[in-house]
Amino acid sequence: MHPAPELPLPDSSLQPSKIQIKGIKEGLLVLLGEGEWSEIRQALLEQLDRQGEFLRGARLALDVGDAILKAVDLGSLRDGLSERGLYLWAVLSNSPTTEQTAQMLGLETRLTKPRYASMDEYAHGGLHGVEEAVMVARTLRSGASVQYPGHVVVIGDVNPGAEIIAGGNVVVWGRLRGLVHAGANGDEGAVVCALDLRPTQLRISDQIALSPKRKGKPQPEIASLRNGAVVAEPWKP
């Protein structure tokens, strides 16, 4: 899976115990330096206290670098943050142990886009019959990824190297050249349609198909599962 384009890169040149707070689409991203966890934690809380009311109510993602953290460390930090009116929703880490800890506490371990899906919907899994859709009114370029438990509608192109993973149907008002997965939660009735359907790879439920080589004028097509195989048909108005 490609990282979201706005994912900040881990910064290897951080000074010890230097804390950076950045604004990102999903709220605030806090980059912690290296050092003793208790000191870092203290420094972070002090810095947040200095910012005072300004940050109150913010959604916070924490990049802890290489630090190996146990449930008690993260749990107490989360409490400390919530006392200050801050909501910790994600912990990014280079350590698998810390990632596991974070997941145990119900925290995200990557910056997905709440714009496309609320965390609750993900947690509840299968979304059969859900009629919710997300509208993406721009071209998805290589490296972009949209994941949504409901339907996905794109007005624009989906370029090679971009991907759409939807629980429901995928509709592309444009050229579909990237990877698309409809019915990703197992819905075999999901369909993919596009004005120009030439994905790198098309998946519906657990079936995978490649686009055949095609010449001539593009035409709108709908792909669906028929007898367990992906079939694409021209769309006739």
Add this chain to the structure above:
Amino acid sequence: MPAKVVTITSGKGGVGKTTATANIGAALAQNDLKVVCLDADIGLRNLDVVLGLENRIVYDLVDVVEGRCRLKQALIRDKRLPELFLIPAAQKRDKSAVSPSDMVRLCNELREEFDWIIIDSPAGIERGFRNAIAPTDIVVVITNPEVSAVRDADRIIGLVESEEKGPARLIINRIKPSMVRKGDMLSPEDVLELLAVELIGLVPEDEGVVTSTNRGMPVVMDGRSRAGQAFRNIAQRLMGAEVPFLDLEEGGGLLGRLARRIRQGGD
């Protein structure tokens, strides 16, 4: 007038970022604009070689950032084009020696002195790329008419948009019209259909570029080179002029080709 900052970037390596930086910089300087080319490819510096200024380096970008010299001391003036300057990259350090905010500060200082600042970005999408686009006003993405370069250009354009430095502009470099005609190479139309950004240059494949790079003499200084003409046109477009794109088709049939062969042979 404070300078405009242009960053030349591509994602993929070897598509012509450094050549484009040197030539666009030189072409702007030929129009009596004061230009500084800034090599942001720390650790793999090249721009000094392409500009033929390698032997004049005393201080570099990292020396300026780390305060070992004043900015003026790192500026190398090109004697052939008195309006053209270079700040070379450091060769013994890596990308982490400079931060995006260092680049912003440096360019703010340069803006007062120059009309144009052209930054040569390293390949890739990591720290070096972030450094190169941090201070920029205009991002120019350069690509070749081949699938892998176009794919990377697409990714870069997306990143530029998400950093709110867009919309990026596009140069397609090293086009071979004969291969395009046979359907063996992506046409400029194919590339534009995918990337959907403003095109500011079509540069034909030209052996003169290799010669000029080896000699340290930007190809825009050669009045007869077609690639040189293409880069001069790009400079004009950056300056806001409307210039028609070069007709890449190599001349009108047999007679045109013959005429050109005779002209080239006569040099």
